[in-house]
Amino acid sequence: MTRLAALSASVAILALVGGVWFITSGGKPEDAFAQCRQGAVAGEIGGPFELVNAQGQTVTDADVITEPSLIYFGYTFCPDVCPFDTVRNADAVDLLAERGYSVTPVFVSIDPDRDTPDAVGDFSANIHPKMVGLTGSAEQVKAASQAYRTYYNAQDKSDEYYLVDHSTFTYLVLPEVGFVDYFRREATPQEMADRTACFIDASAQ
Template identity: 70%
Template sequence: MTRLYAILAAVVLAIGLGAIWLLTMGGRSDDQFAQCRSSQIAGGADTIGGPFELVNGKGETVTDADVITEPALIYFGYTFCPDVCPLDTARNAEAIDVLAGRGQSVTPVFISIDPGRDTPEVVGDFAFNLHEKMIGLTGSPEQVKAASKAYKTYYNAHDKSDEYYLVDHSTFSYLVLPEQGFVEFFKRDETAEQVADKIGCFLDKV
């Protein structure tokens, strides 16, 4: 009987130690940004983002390494967009200014998913008018499609026989860091202050 009690005590002790480990060590993560993340990404953050080759407002072919030289807030849209894109990119520009006021520098990036109308000059002017730091990018249909695919965005143009055709597209903004790559995305219902606060958390962890 005494032996049985000893075995039961050992089992209880093992369970107790296991629970303590789970509460202390088990909850730890190798993710340096774990405390900052507010989004669950299927497959993990590593499945979003990556190399791209596009054309800037000066007509120069650039890569992601040329563009993302500091933390960047990337948005996929188009300049002829009547409502969503101007609001989203203006929100992003405001978030950049909020961060600048806190001493944190982030580059806003606008990637067009309408290369047929968004020439380098058009996209360059659009970006600059929204924020002096904003980088506008376009490219060939193939280049744009590759960049969109890397960030898992969606876009689909309506009947292009109408010169005022609309383009359906996803509306996420992506935070990308030079060394770590993509780390977080933001929905369009988040305010500039909320976006700035979340970005600031990531920047404090770098």
Template identity: 75%
Template sequence: MRRLAFLSASVAIVGLMGGVWYATMGAKGGDQFAQCRSTAIAGGSGQIGGPLTLVNKDGETVTDADFITEPTLLYFGYTFCPDVCPLDTVRNADAVDVLADRGYSVTPVFVTIDPNRDTPQAVGDFAANIHEKMIGLTGSEEQIKAASQTYRTYYKRQPGEDDYYLVDHSTFTYLVLPDHGFVEYFRREVSPDEMATKVACFVDAS
């Protein structure tokens, strides 16, 4: 009985040491954000994100280094969007406010996928009406296409007369950290509180 108890205790100690090693050493060679992730990307998160060159509300050409200066919630949409984009961007703005209440500073960014209608002033006004911190960005058709491809988004203009047309597009919001790039995406059904909690996890782990 004593031998059995000794063996059981030994196994428990070895298991505990193994857990401590994994937590302190094993995690170093793995994903530092593993405890925060709720989504999976085929090939890893490195498949999404990268350098961006766009145009801000003042008509100035800017890069991601200019506007991703702190944790950022990045969304691709368009100002003429009748329902989805306003709801999604307001949700993102609400999450930013929840995070601010918890002591985290996060920037919401809106990138148009409709540069034909969304001038610098249009995206600037749209962003300002949603949240005082929101940055609105546009660009040439080539710049928007490149940005969309960088974040693996989808958009397609639908037939319509004159300027009255809709644009089909994906609706993910991307969390980007200055020193790490893209780390997570959020679906439309995620609430502001849920998004804030998840963002805080990534920020704390960075």
């Protein structure tokens, strides 16, 4: 085999290997955040939303997510789960602040019938001074929930003290990037801070 023929064969093999990699990888670029994830995230999560803030103003995701944000869907009448989770998120935000990272905790109500702008504003302010409280119409809340693939279902509303069943994930969203990962209830503030810092650092590279 001549050198030219050998070189041509080598190029063909490399092209074939590259093509196989491109196909098996789905043609997608390497995940810049792979080192930060604890598991795979299936499907598309997150996206545009339009809700109402504590001042009664209609805001979009672009208005709210101006820096790395931890988004939680819950409701102000929640007896234990929501207060625990949102305080945990606030603790993670404080740990990150100590390291020089600025992160916003966001609370989205999935109980628009009771959670007025004042209600989400008071709830959020009691949890953390930076926490953004959001509510909206039933349609706005449903659209935001569907974007983040959350679940909620109100119990018998004839009882004024009705409870709302809901999922309890916290979503990490970065400006210009969007959703990057989620945290389960078992995650500690320290674990959340560590992983969030990893994502922020990776996004800056």
